[in-house]
Amino acid sequence: MTFNNGTSLKIVKGVISHQRQIPPKHSFSYKCLSILLDITQLKAADTQHSLFSINKFNLISWYNKDHGEGNDHLIDWVKQTLKKYNCKADGKIILHCFPRILGRSFNPLSIYFCYNKSKKLLAKIFEVRNTFGGIHSYVILENDKKYYKARKEFLVSPFLPSQGNYNLHATLLNNSVKIIVSFTKNKNIILNAIQIGKIYDLTTSSLLYGIVSNYALPGKPFIGILLEALKLWFKGAKFNYITASKEHKTTSAK
Numbered sequence: 200m201t202f203n204n205g206t207s208l209k210i211v212k213g214v215i216s217h218q219r220q221i222p223p224k225h226s227f228s229y230k231c232l233s234i235l236l237d238i239t240q241l242k243a244a245d246t247q248h249s250l251f252s253i254n255k256f257n258l259i260s261w262y263n264k265d266h267g268e269g270n271d272h273l274i275d276w277v278k279q280t281l282k283k284y285n286c287k288a289d290g291k292i293i294l295h296c297f298p299r300i301l302g303r304s305f306n307p308l309s310i311y312f313c314y315n316k317s318k319k320l321l322a323k324i325f326e327v328r329n330t331f332g333g334i335h336s337y338v339i340l341e342n343d344k345k346y347y348k349a350r351k352e353f354l355v356s357p358f359l360p361s362q363g364n365y366n367l368h369a370t371l372l373n374n375s376v377k378i379i380v381s382f383t384k385n386k387n388i389i390l391n392a393i394q395i396g397k398i399y400d401l402t403t404s405s406l407l408y409g410i411v412s413n414y415a416l417p418g419k420p421f422i423g424i425l426l427e428a429l430k431l432w433f434k435g436a437k438f439n440y441i442t443a444s445k446e447h448k449t450t451s452a453k
Contacts, residue, residue, distance in 0.1 A: 213396025349452035
């Protein structure tokens with residue numbers, strides 16, 4: 200994936216689907232609007248379109264503090280994190296995430312695609328949040344595998360087992376994004392979560408049409424999670440209370 204002609208921001212119109220494979224079984228899908236942002240070129244992104252802003256209110260916006268350690272030093276956090284795993288990504292860092300819409304957003308999963316100066320993909324970081332304020336990241340050193348396995352180290356949903364493994368997949372092509380997270384326990388699939396999207400240049404028409412056609416309301420991911428949780432509760436799913444820890448730890452996926 201490359202950003203040409205000074206472009207450091209693109210939008211993604213896609214669909215997210217979840218399939219719970221254990222009782223009570225449950226599935227859903229909804230349209231979504233996300234962005235791809237080169238966080239090494241934030242100044243350029245801030246001036247790319249009048250309806251988008253970095254670190255200030257707009258129709259759609261993006262804030263440093265919504266990611267990493269929650270401060271203004273996101274690139275430093277990414278590079279320091281990769282350094283722990285003996286990886287030096289000195290090229291573009293493309294972040295796939297949900298933007299703020301009218302100042303509101305929630306990112307259950309953000310993915311950093313980290314390149315070297317030769318435009319080779321070296322690593323990915325799966326940054327996971329739960330609705331209780333917790334955050335954890337899984338670091339992948341790229342070696343051309345389709346799926347990378349990680350032990351579950353962080354509680355996301357109060358309706359899922361606390362132990363198990365993730366199979367993680369993310370591809371970023373010139374015109375599409377595909378993300379798969381499969382949660383398993385004892386080799387049995389517990390949950391499959393998939394996001395597939397098509398990449399567009401950021402224009403007024405693509406942005407406004409994307410917001411309207413994808414029902415991209417302020418805080419939609421957070422509201423959607425709460426609604427699906429309520430449906431699970433009514434179906435009889437067991438609720439396990441999660442104690443929030445805001446310490447941002449990282450573990451590897453291989």
